[in-house]
Amino acid sequence: MDIRFSKVHGTGNDYIVVNTADQSFHDWPALARWACQPHLGVGADGLVVLTHHQQGRFAVDSLNPDGTPSEMSVNALRCAAREIRHRYGQRSATLVMNGREHAAECAGDEVSVRVGAVPRPQGPYEVDGLAVYYVPTPNEDAVAMVSDVDSCDVAVLGPAVRRHAPLAHLPVNVNFVTPQGGSELRVRTFEHGVEGETLSSGSGAVSAAVVASRLGLLAGRRVLVSNRSAGSLSVDLGDPTDGHRDVWLAGEAVRVFSGELCCPNGVLPAYATAAGQVPRW
Template identity: 30%
Template sequence: MSLKFTKLQGNGNDFILIDEYEGTVVPDDKKAAFARKYCHRRFGIGGDGVIFLSKSGRAPLRMRIFNEDGSEAEMCGNGIRCFAKYALDQRYIVPGHTRVETMAGVLELATSVSEGKTHVKVCMGKPLFDRVKIPAQGRGEFINVPLHGYEVSAVNTGVPHAVIFVDSLEDPYLMDAAPQIRFDKIFPKGANVNFVQREAGGLRVRTYERGVEGETLSCGTGSVAAAAVARHLGMIRDSTIVKTAGGELLVSFENDIAYMEGDAETVFTGELEFEPER
């Protein structure tokens, strides 16, 4: 059968979006395989993940996202902005406030369109610093703990993250160290690994993403995680610019609730011949 798709990107984090507003297009038990096949940048469409949009019983819309390796993620910061961009274009929502169901809960979004650009502000909830099993310490904060040669802090901003402050993001060994941290048994579900450099006016971040198993141009939840730990340690105040290879995000905090905002855009649309594997 012919299946329509839309390719979108937020800060260079790119996604294939499949519209299931009127009903399931890719069977649920085939979604993981679909992501593995079509995220391939040589034999597929190419993307960091596949987003499925559908109706929800808890909010106007529901977002599911599958990583490049077929694993389903709880949430994705850049992905949900792309999701909102598509929903606006299809008039499933109108500019202003809306709610989206994700595996990380129902999230509040504020959308606007100006000069052809779609801007999305996402309420990311309260960053959690107690989502890691710490040997001999039970469960609790995990801040600047020695791990694989680095001082690592853990925070959950919808998905689990490890945050490491370094003197320079140009260190050629950062991405070699990232998988050791990502797969360490101390993280029950694995973790995205964010290397963060402080600079005048904000933070600069490089992220190794769980599920992609490599560095991406940007990670929205990772940018929030970096800002959350920096704020927790007194390095920044309640608002900061986070710079990634794919662009900038504004991260702010109100009463310990994190907000992330940035743009999203459509790259192209197309159709593919899809037959669910039997």
């Protein structure tokens, strides 16, 4: 039994997308731990499991490379919408992730998703000289404003921020942010579940824009976020007076390839990472 998939990236945040209609296999955490590994699997920042309900509605589940579910992934939603556009020809869809509904719109490879309301940031908390804000996006996102994000040691500072109270018990994604003038931000993200830096993060871009807006660092409601990938994300913060209740994220989402994972008799390879571990290479 082989497992059909597509590989889709949202500005460099890459996902293996499987459609439950194609599979008799259902152990998604085990599949995530195998398939997300580079060299031994497909290689990706996560697994997206898509289920078609009815009339343009889809359930979208996002799993991390360690097999844990992620509470929310905006880039995973954007990649799912791109795959839906390809497979079902729908430009608009309603995506349901962890019980929350998100409208999605595709125009070619440009995909927008309604994030909805983003709660008020908490903090700042002082961590190793950095002012860190906490934003329940509803992912757990931390935002640290830094003077030069490109010289930031993300691999060291990301875990350091996560060790600190009051974030220590939470599965936090840590975003380092430098305002670029006007309504532009540059962001780098240490992502929970990947346990390393990713090229881009949707909830990271949104939380960075919300914190920068609350700090009065932005000139307008449309925020351009550059990251480690070639493409930028665009955050629309909505009406500035409504407290960030109607936030959208847009940017490229690209189908890279599709194929079949070879899984004879439905048995995953022995080198699939054990439950609870993050793949290392």
